[in-house]
Amino acid sequence: MEYLPLGTTDLVVSRVGFGGMSLDPVAAASPRLLARAQAAGITLFDTADLYDHGRNEALFCAAFRNCRAQVVLATKVGNQWRPDGQGWDWNPSKAYILQAAEASLRRLQTDYIDLYQLHGGTLDDDHDEVLEAFELLREQGKIRHYGISSIRPNVIRRYVSSPSRLTSVMLQLSLLDQRPREAVLELLQDNGVGVLARGALAQGRLSGKPAGDYLGHSTAEVARVAAAVTTVAAELGRTPAEVAVRFVLDTPGVTAAVLGIRTEAQLSEALRLAECPPLMAEAREQLLAAVPATLYEQHR
Template identity: 60%
Template structure:
């Protein structure tokens, strides 16, 4: 497993990391899978207080109880569940963040969170207030670093300009190259780590039946999947690994955060981690299939 520094932080994370959102309700099964991932060299585990109304954080906390120093834990904040459980509302206020972190710490069974991320964000948010909350938590030692999870260029630019964030999590894949237009280069230049989610485009690049995706037609998705498979045929035959390696070849990307729920998905992740980097000709062949799209909103 290869490890990279997350931006300018002191966090050294595996270039393939574990997205915990898909984990089920069986704590014992989750523990086994999470430990297997750790044994394979994955050390970065990403969750959120939103997932399963906090139960996802709880299962991660149970799994790594007593071995906190062996893992890097990331979670997210900003979506506040309603009292009746009917849904959630966006709340990036300082007061809510300072309240929510205590519940996350308890569920994760830890005194500190390695990376605390704003789970979304709009240009109309009280951004300075949100940053104040993160900075205060860092001073208090309750979080080591903070970042945002956002695909909105206008929001990302504001946090880059106003804060000392360590990372941005965004969606990026062969079927979603929108961040290439300006966001990835901005973050690379500023020394801010990028956590890529959605590398497999809902599995469409890893063998699932083609369907329209974002602005791409079914036929275009099929072409992209076939191109990935063609490159895979010349390597290890694992299309998922090629899709992940495509994401990791971009110099701005620190880690591909893969949603893992099964042993097979974990195996695909470890194969991707150990696969050889794509050659320039392979990258060109993949990118020649579809033109890179651009963000139409939140520019």
């Protein structure tokens, strides 16, 4: 398993992380799956208070109560469930962030969160207030590092340009969604901010699921890209998923790929991905040649 520091901090994470969003909150096997991932060398585990009304965080507690120091727990804040449980509202206020952090700590049954992330963000937010909340939690020892999870270039730029200890940005990146390469990856790399990439398999379209429209790409375009991934995989003796994730990991500035894992088979595949060597330049160029260029249509 390969490990990298997250940005310029002392937080070191496995290059493949475990995204817990898709875990079944009532399945007895879910904590065992998390524990097996940790035992096999995965150290980064990402969740959010939004997932399953907080029950996803409780799964992490069940899995890691006896090995807390060996894992990097990342969770998110900003989406507040309505009292009736029927949907949520965006709330990045300082008061809510402080309240939500306490609730996450209780569900995780831990004294600290390794990485606390704003779960979204808009230009209308009081980002100074958000940073004040994160800094207070850090000073209190309740969080060790903080970041944001956002696909909005101007929101990312705003937080990066602010005086802060921003550690990371989680964003979507895949062969079918290379918009961050156009807008923010170089900025983050230049400022020593780590990148956690989600969506490397484009909802399975790059690992065997049927082609379909995806982020402005037509079904025919998606099928062509998937075929290129399959061709490169066959030439290298790898699986399409290995090629697709390795493309993301080889992108300059990316620290780790966070993968949604919900079965033993998917975990085994993720562990193989972690051991895959980088793609040769020729293979990467072959993949890029199959992908129509896309840009952010709205730099929000």
